[in-house]
Amino acid sequence: MYAIDHLDVPPLHSAGGTVRLPGSKSISNRVLLLAALSVGYTDIADLLDSDDTRVMLAALAQLGCRIEPQADGALRVHGLGGALPVKQAQLFLGNAGTAMRPLTAALALLASVHGGAFELSGIARMHERPIGDLVDALRQLGCPVDCLGQDGYPPLRLGNGTPQTLALDQPIRVRGDVSSQFLTALLLALPLVATNRAPTLGTGVSSQPPEGTVPSWGGPATGRDIVIEVVGELISRPYIEITLNLLERFSVSVRRDGWQRFTIPAGCRYTSPGRIPVEGDASSASYFIALGALASPTPGSDGITIEGVGLSSIQGDIRFVEAARLMGADISGEANRLHIRRGAWPLKAIDLDCNHIPDAAMTLAVMALFADGPSTLRNIASWRVKETDRIAAMATECRKFGALVEEGADFIRITPPSSWTTGSIHTYDDHRVAMCFSLAAFNPAGLPVRIEDPKCVAKTFPDYFETLFEVCQTPAQAIPVICIDGPTASGKGTLASEVAQRLGYQLLDSGALYRATALAAQDAGVDLDDEPGLARLAAQLPLAFRDHKVFLGGRDITDPLRLESTGGMASRVSQHLAVRSALHALQLSFRRLPGLVADGRDMGTVIFPDAPLKVYLTASAEQRAQRRHKQLISKGIAANIDSLLADLKMRDHRDSSRAHAPLKPAEDALLLDNSELGIEQSVQQVLNWWQGKTVFSET
């Protein structure tokens, strides 16, 4: 995940390859709750690991639910079987609507049946997201619910510690025209009170009921049908279909009369299906469907293949496929897989009711930037009460590309840019804004796109950008490189790694390649003056960088690599032209999306002469010797400052006087003498220079 201030996505050119999507958020959080409420344990496979599922897991654990990772990667949830081992808790639910709404309903009912009291809160935005319609429905039932801040909004207190009599004989009325999550919440919670039988399994039921037997809830199956009536036109119906589908998997068959009336049968109870896989997220698929539709296929590839979700998905957002086809995408698929190629180009403008795909429809707004005319997305009023006011957000950000945008209470109309501009995309702590605008990097003007706060994608797709970059290609010249060259111990490695980390860029420590060649020569008994022998080794270095460690043919060489003696050997090895040539292509291969910071001696002069920023880093020899001395002592390695000074002067001399790629500043390098600067000051200087080189320097 890019936990950085902003991510600059370079102009992207083509795409091709296969992506496997993380699990669906909607399914993951529903399944977690159902598993927790069931009799028996449930092994959940391919569960989404994201901010929203983590808050749900934390809440269930607080409520006394035992959760254990399994060796095969599944998560085992031991169901509480309708019991309530913990009667009081304060639960923090972040900005996860899929946790807040269902937990509100389930805990309000459980607290009322068993006598409990729970407080549910979230981040500031969660406290601005309405929940009054659900609160009203629960109060009708007789559940004590208090809004602790503004009426109709979280935070909430559920239950008052004493058992209540619930009014289950009358239909429960709930509004369906603001959010379908209120209905989902009731559908998930009400089976808990559809039977009169008290659960007898107690807390933390951990065993699976023996096959073919009925789980013991005690007593005969009595109870009554519970009816929910929807008031107003139900929106986002596909999400209700997911809910009904999953209820069925947990043995509760709800009867549906149209979209107005839902009946939970008397005597039903949640029973674990044993094991349940979570489909890939269909809303997340929309970004890669759009990618396949608007990127030209990388030569040799057949467009984009998505695995983990396909045409038999139970998620409503799979119907994004139809919308993308309307815009010209060429999409085929199977049950659990989709293939997307560019079809019509430019994309075709659309005028579409998007009520059935509210989340994925945001991706259509970005596709509309690439269409042959104005596109209108209608019936999307629910966008206004999501993670942010998404209609306003999409309008503001689309305009940064030069689009003309008209917005209304429940629609957005986007006229593509006649002349593309770019901008720094504000993401409003909304994962979908960040993900869909990354696709604007395919703009025909070849402009980069800045995504602010890219880590907001952690809500549903923590590795979104990494996944995107894996399947996108762009000419090497479009991938920015920052070169940091200079003499030994000037702080190049430290500076390069910090700058790379802050920008989310790849890192090339080119000295490590010469050092590794020297170690490989030592191992193989090759003389440091044997140019052809060294070049052969360099050409096929079995080098791997993993988890901050360096391996040579499987051997961990992290420590020997950094020895002063290895640096001295590397300096000798690096004088040979054949060795330098053998390592050239390997160094170029580090130039990968979204950018590179390269440290060495000839990064700016030889390897990346077109780099937009070249820094030549120096410090006085005395300062450098002192730093190296401190560095070695701190690692417990004995060192003498005078001999370090003599060694580094000799190394500098050899590096700068050699015939091939000598150490020297590139003609267009900026000089940074950090003798009197701390590490952070040096980092800030380079970041300032870099910002000045980007097209975002005015924003």
Ligand SMILES: Nc1ncnc2c1ncn2[C@@H]1O[C@H](COP(=O)(O)OP(=O)(O)OP(=O)(O)O)[C@@H](O)[C@H]1O
């Ligand atoms: N601006 C600075 N002020 C003080 N110490 C620094 C500064 N920059 C780096 N250092 C310290 O100097 C030491 C040497 O830095 P570093 O290893 O990054 O140098 P280098 O140029 O990459 O060396 P080499 O070329 O030999 O690999 C480290 O201990 C680092 O923390």
Ligand SMILES: Nc1ccn([C@@H]2O[C@H](COP(=O)(O)O)[C@@H](O)[C@H]2O)c(=O)n1
């Ligand atoms: N681009 C480079 C990088 C390094 N070298 C040689 O390797 C020696 C070790 O480098 P460190 O940065 O890891 O200290 C260095 O002294 C150079 O001789 C090089 O030639 N070109």
